[in-house]
Amino acid sequence: MKTVMIGNTRISVLSGDITTWKGDVIVNAANSGLLGGNGVDGAIHRAGGPEIMEQCKEIRKLQGGCPPGHAVITGAGNLDVKHVIHTVGPIWEGGGRGEALTLADCYRSSLQLAIEVGARTIAFPNISTGIYGYPKSPACDVALKAVSEFLQVEPLDHRIEQIDFVCFEMDNVKLYMRWLERFE
Numbered sequence: 001m002k003t004v005m006i007g008n009t010r011i012s013v014l015s016g017d018i019t020t021w022k023g024d025v026i027v028n029a030a031n032s033g034l035l036g037g038n039g040v041d042g043a044i045h046r047a048g049g050p051e052i053m054e055q056c057k058e059i060r061k062l063q064g065g066c067p068p069g070h071a072v073i074t075g076a077g078n079l080d081v082k083h084v085i086h087t088v089g090p091i092w093e094g095g096g097r098g099e100a101l102t103l104a105d106c107y108r109s110s111l112q113l114a115i116e117v118g119a120r121t122i123a124f125p126n127i128s129t130g131i132y133g134y135p136k137s138p139a140c141d142v143a144l145k146a147v148s149e150f151l152q153v154e155p156l157d158h159r160i161e162q163i164d165f166v167c168f169e170m171d172n173v174k175l176y177m178r179w180l181e182r183f184e
């Protein structure tokens with residue numbers, strides 16, 4: 001585990017399965033249909049149980065899904081957190097279709113929603129870097145830049161004490177650790 005402070009917020013990189021993380025909010029790398037899938041999405045729905053899917057279906061009825069870069073929030077079923085924020089990353093199409101902007105929006109809109117529900121701790125997976133094919137190194141740059149800029153621009157506007165990046169793959173653990181060294 002590696003930890004740095006940005007303003008009053010601790011940023012950590014952890015290796016592991018986000019479904020076993022304990023805190024206020026975990027973020028899911030969902031798809032626009034919000035009906036589950038494989039990867040971290042499948043793991044969260046399996047571990048959390050049917051309650052999360054029922055709430056996703058309600059959101060679909062109300063707003064017809066969730067566009068890329070946006071985020072929606074549900075309860076967390078059996079998970080040891082209060083909420084799951086479902087955000088939809090971009091599908092990698094070579095980088096010329098605004099993928100970086102959309103991916104940054106995922107992190108910003110998730111943080112914004114977490115703030116709205118008063119969260120103090122939040123965990124992110126490495127959005128888009130699995131099935132959606134976003135290359136890991138540029139995705140790490142986008143994620144950490146979006147989060148650190150968000151915290152620097154809005155330093156007093158939130159009560160977020162801890163942001164954990166929970167990496168399932170060792171490649172990502174190494175990339176995130178290297179990136180955070182610049183804040184030491």
Ligand code: APR
Pocket residue numbers: 016017018019029030031036037038039040041042043089125126127128129130131132133134166167168169172
């Ligand atoms: N905990 C943390 N990270 C995980 C877990 C887990 N249990 N399982 C997978 N991951 C990691 C992957 O290693 C990858 O780095 O999450 C990252 C994102 O991968 P995906 O889950 O494939 O998500 P994404 O690339 O954003 O693709 C989204 O996949 O499952 C579907 O419904 C989802 O269609 C959507 C698409």
